[in-house]
Amino acid sequence: MTPAQILYQTGDATWPAAEFLTIGNWTIRRGAGGGQRVSSATANGPVTSEDINVAEQAMGALGQNHLFMIREGDDALDAQLEAKGYRIKDPVNLYICPIETLTKIAPERLAAFPIWPPLAIINEIWAEQGIDAGRQAVMARAKGPKTAILARQNDRAAGVAYLAIHNSMAMLHALEVVPDQRRQGVAVNIMGVAAIWAQDNGATAFSVICVRDNVGANTLYTSLNMENVGHYHYRIKDPKRA
Template identity: 25%
Template sequence: MHSDFSSIGRLRIHITPADVGKRVSVRQLAEIVDGHPTFTDTVGVLASWDIGVVCVTRRDGRTVRIAERALVAGKVVPPAPVRRGGVPDATADELEEVAARAWPPLESERLGGWTLRAAAAEVPGGPAGGPPRREGFTKRANSVLAVGDPGVPLDEALERVAAWYGERGLPVYVQLPDTSPYAAELDARGWSRESPTLVRTAPLAPLAVLAEEPGLPGQPEQPEFTFSRTPDAAWMAAYHRTGALAELAARVMTGGPSVWFAAAPGVIGRAVVDGRWTHFGAVEVAPEQRRRGLATAVMAALARRAREEGATAAHLQVEADNPGARALYERLGFTDHHGYHYRRPPV
């Protein structure tokens, strides 16, 4: 949205880098035409303010980058009004696209409706001192998201996929919704099935309210959480999936539309707000702190933060063979939306 300088009045910048994480309204100089400046307004969450660049994440998930020198006005504004409603209607393909934005690769390429994804780094060869090898951080960020039509015959699509991952020294994985029409085609070609996963959804409001309730008799009080846009060393140390790829993992996990990391003694969690949806993941509780409600507490705290940005629904991914996590999420109101799995070509 553009506006003429003459209609603005006196402009002041009332925000600083200390306001990162708050909802703000900012105005930047867009251009000067015939000696008359015009301005663009942006409302959203102040995601970062670093090295002369101000980043504001809007409700639609888009992050606007503003050069600090172009900023002419800014102020903190009240949280966005909570939208009515709960879980939006979404197909499996649509929700897979939302989930993919919450766990973005470092490199991607479109093949029709499919997305080829990679997030890999070179790691040492192992205890025997072998040559270095390429290793990807999670299958989600190193697989083809096969939703929609690749735009070419299937065999040609698979050949392009194999060449793309071969150039990067990575194995071929295809992430496929269980209802995909390509499932039978890959069965016929001998592609194996791995890592069956459930995608579950829930309305956000009941989950957020849990953070406001007092602890049960005999139970500890709700912990005090800290929130950040990037994970610190302690958060990363508590996350079990990074291994030798901590730097790469941090780059993947800080991607996404509006990312929040939460931490308290013994527990961590991550949420990504994308319009009406909130993606939950990376919930980790230290072994000695389990069965104290900390997983529920961190998800509830993140849900409250997401509601402040106008989200109404939650989604997450859980391995089908993880009964403990599935039971937890059922207690929190999550129900199955669809399933997906990975395919690998025959050896």
């Protein structure tokens, strides 16, 4: 598998849908309010226009938007969806590095620490930053090694993240820094502590998924010598107006 394909699998395992349904040549995800990544359809091979209709019906039966994730090798599907009036939404970059790249970071003692289940303050910060109960439920149902990270700065909770491991690949999600604590090294401290925890729990590589428009986060990951190894984006059709 390519690095991107490995990260697609890691994303599904560490940020799992409530249910994965195989319908025809599709994987249909039931999101249960966990956001678009866990509510999208992906193709398991070449598909036709009729296959797209099948996926649309399956997503509609779940009460979900018609939302397709377009991955490496899905160029033909991408073109078909564009012809059907689907627009691109949220292009995403995939980053990876050897675990040792990040374990070199040396946060001050207790600048950040791992803990599971998350403390109430961690859930509160996530909620304040838009990571609501539905998305927090995604983390709760993930299998395998996982942890939350809480960072402190200026004698207060300053940032949070969630980290899980699948097949020796760690993936960080839901990294959020409290607005008035930004640009003070909080995110870097989180990355360093997360990498140490991941290595201690069997990971040999570290990865993140980042929306391309999030300039600050992309800058952070590239500054830490993480490599952009791929991408995906969504295709969604806006509801017809009466």
